[in-house]
Amino acid sequence: MTKNSNKILTYIFLVFMTIVFAFPFYFLIVSATNTSVDVTSGRMLPGAAILDNWKALAERTDLLRAFKNSSIVAVGQTTLALLVGSMAGYGFEIYRTKTTDFIFNFLLSSMMIPFAAIIIPLFQLFGLISNVAPGIGINSYASAFLPYISTAFLIFFFRQNTKMFSRELLEAGRIDGLSEFGLFIRIYLPTMKNTFAAAAIITFMNSWNNYLWPLITLLTPDKQTVPLLLSNLGSSYAPDYGMMMLAILISMVPTLIIFFVLQKYFVAGMLGSVK
Amino acid sequence: MMHMSNTKRTKVMGMLFIAIPTLLILLFYFYPMLRSFLLSLQSGMGVNLSWVGFANYRRLLADPVFKQAFSNTLIFLIFQVPIMVVLAMFFAVLLNQKTLKLRGLFRTIVYLPSVTSLVAYSLVFKYLFSNSGIINQFLMSLSIIDSPILWLSDPVLSKIVIIIAITWRWTGYNMIFFLSALQNVDPGIYEAADIDGANSVQQFFKITAPLLKPVILFTSVTSTIGTLQLFDETMNITQGGPGNATLTVSQYIYDLSFKYTPDFGYASAVSFVIAVVIIVLSALQMKVGNRND
Numbered sequence: 001m002t003k004n005s006n007k008i009l010t011y012i013f014l015v016f017m018t019i020v021f022a023f024p025f026y027f028l029i030v031s032a033t034n035t036s037v038d039v040t041s042g043r044m045l046p047g048a049a050i051l052d053n054w055k056a057l058a059e060r061t062d063l064l065r066a067f068k069n070s071s072i073v074a075v076g077q078t079t080l081a082l083l084v085g086s087m088a089g090y091g092f093e094i095y096r097t098k099t100t101d102f103i104f105n106f107l108l109s110s111m112m113i114p115f116a117a118i119i120i121p122l123f124q125l126f127g128l129i130s131n132v133a134p135g136i137g138i139n140s141y142a143s144a145f146l147p148y149i150s151t152a153f154l155i156f157f158f159r160q161n162t163k164m165f166s167r168e169l170l171e172a173g174r175i176d177g178l179s180e181f182g183l184f185i186r187i188y189l190p191t192m193k194n195t196f197a198a199a200a201i202i203t204f205m206n207s208w209n210n211y212l213w214p215l216i217t218l219l220t221p222d223k224q225t226v227p228l229l230l231s232n233l234g235s236s237y238a239p240d241y242g243m244m245m246l247a248i249l250i251s252m253v254p255t256l257i258i259f260f261v262l263q264k265y266f267v268a269g270m271l272g273s274v275k
Numbered sequence: 276m277m278h279m280s281n282t283k284r285t286k287v288m289g290m291l292f293i294a295i296p297t298l299l300i301l302l303f304y305f306y307p308m309l310r311s312f313l314l315s316l317q318s319g320m321g322v323n324l325s326w327v328g329f330a331n332y333r334r335l336l337a338d339p340v341f342k343q344a345f346s347n348t349l350i351f352l353i354f355q356v357p358i359m360v361v362l363a364m365f366f367a368v369l370l371n372q373k374t375l376k377l378r379g380l381f382r383t384i385v386y387l388p389s390v391t392s393l394v395a396y397s398l399v400f401k402y403l404f405s406n407s408g409i410i411n412q413f414l415m416s417l418s419i420i421d422s423p424i425l426w427l428s429d430p431v432l433s434k435i436v437i438i439i440a441i442t443w444r445w446t447g448y449n450m451i452f453f454l455s456a457l458q459n460v461d462p463g464i465y466e467a468a469d470i471d472g473a474n475s476v477q478q479f480f481k482i483t484a485p486l487l488k489p490v491i492l493f494t495s496v497t498s499t500i501g502t503l504q505l506f507d508e509t510m511n512i513t514q515g516g517p518g519n520a521t522l523t524v525s526q527y528i529y530d531l532s533f534k535y536t537p538d539f540g541y542a543s544a545v546s547f548v549i550a551v552v553i554i555v556l557s558a559l560q561m562k563v564g565n566r567n568d
Contacts, residue, residue, distance in 0.1 A: 010369055014370075018381055024388070024399050042412030084296050084299065085296070087293075087295070088292065090292060092289075094289075095292060100293060103293065107296075107300050112557035113304050113308050113550060116524070116525040116529075116546060118307035120546065124310075125306075125307065150297075151300075152300065211510075212525075227395070231398075245399075252391055252395055267455075
């Protein structure tokens with residue numbers, strides 16, 4: 001009897017909490033289909049204003065451009081971060097010496113540095129870079145992702161996964177006459193597809209959602225990423241709530257798709273940080 | 276398992292593979308950290324800086340805004356981290372039961388908030404708790420309150436909103452760590468406890484909680500570090516207001532450097548203090564983590 005009542009209590013608790021956790025999503029989706037007046041008067045049923053909201057969004061904001069900017073930054077960041085991170089993880093594990101182990105531990109300690117503590121010197125650094133190479137200086141796409149292409153987290157993640165990589169494959173490749181870089185590209189990369197997928201998801205999501213650093217380095221509206229555009233919309237004095245909610249909803253679509261399609265890699269990527 | 280072949284090839288190739296990643300981390304993390312410390316010993320507006328020793332740190336100790344930002348940040352973490360870690364553990368234990376129906380659905384919904392961007396979810400919460408927001412409408416329709424609660428213009432309530440928001444966003448994320456740890460627990464232990472007549476509460480405190488200790492530590496420390504760097508939420512929900520009631524240290528650094536007349540020297544001193552706190556916490560975590568391995 002107590003076992004059954006326990007079960008019932010568990011379900012009641014879970015259903016209640018699920019409603020609490022799902023509610024902001026429900027509110028967001030419903031509000032995206034309602035007019036601003038309906039949203040502020042507390043309408044909680046789907047409405048018919050989604051097209052009007054979309055029109056307002058298209059007229060008053062440049063969400064499409066923000067999507068393009070975010071995509072450029074996220075794809076650039078993901079590509080380079082995977083290349084750099086995998087090279088390092090592979091190098092530290094396969095060509096391991098006492099010296100490289102020392103360097104690895106030193107790099108790992110950079111994980112402790114809080115980003116807010118280095119924004120000023122980074123801003124100044126990119127200011128200097130602007131003088132010699134404006135293409136990757138302040139207000140360039142590259143400036144939004146360059147600080148993140150070599151991270152201790154990804155290096156650690158790739159190294160942990162490389163521990164499970166079979167070295168016999170490398171020996172076989174050497175006998176076949178592949179160079180050391182050839183081994184990395186022709187044998188290591190294809191074998192480690194799952195690791196790359198997990199790393200790509202984590203990096204892409206981090207980049208897509210990044211706010212503080214792009215806020216500092218991307219100064220002009222034409223370079224604005226999605227979070228910057230949303231934040232601007234959100235701080236206006238008389239916001240159009242329906243339009244605003246639609247913008248937020250659309251901004252979540254890429255990460256939600258990634259989550260639902262690649263759930264398996266997703267969790268693997270997250271747990272890679274505690275292995 | 277260590278392949279310490281000291282051939283020349285190993286040494287040269289190793290260096291080739293790790294050179295670029297290492298240089299990039301030096302350039303984008305260690306050099307700025309060092310530079311931040313040097314800047315904290317200088318003062319002046321914009322680019323006209325002069326060396327002032329530890330004057331910025333003395334100013335910091337007497338700065339009421341810094342004190343407020345620091346205490347706000349501490350309040351967030353003292354309340355938010357324990358609530359969230361306990362909730363995450365509780366969800367994980369409930370959602371680990373194999374006989375539970377709709378287990379996958381419950382898990383997905385609790386986890387889903389952690390897929391959303393910090394700016395996007397912050398704005399949703401800003402509207403949920405605005406004066407004419409749905410939370411007020413709901414409470415009024417149930418006649419719990421007569422007039423809207425001014426959530427975001429009250430120094431205490433605005434902190435509560437921030438804590439609710441962060442808990443919503445990060446509980447599912449932390450739950451995953453607990454769930455994966457629970458999957459490594461041998462179910463036989465619980466069967467034996469059942470035979471010994473231990474009820475589920477006793478089983479939780481005698482078996483599950485001790486086993487989860489490393490995860491509790493991991494999630495608590497990472498959440499503490501995260502909360503110490505809180506920026507996106509307060510910036511987008513309250514802008515640090517009302518007054519400075521939700522101003523965080525990170526936002527204060529941002530304001531000092533990019534919103535007011537840039538005072539990089541002083542802002543760097545603030546940065547350096549928060550960096551030291553976080554480095555000490557992380558070092559602690561690594562030490563305890565290593566002991567558990």
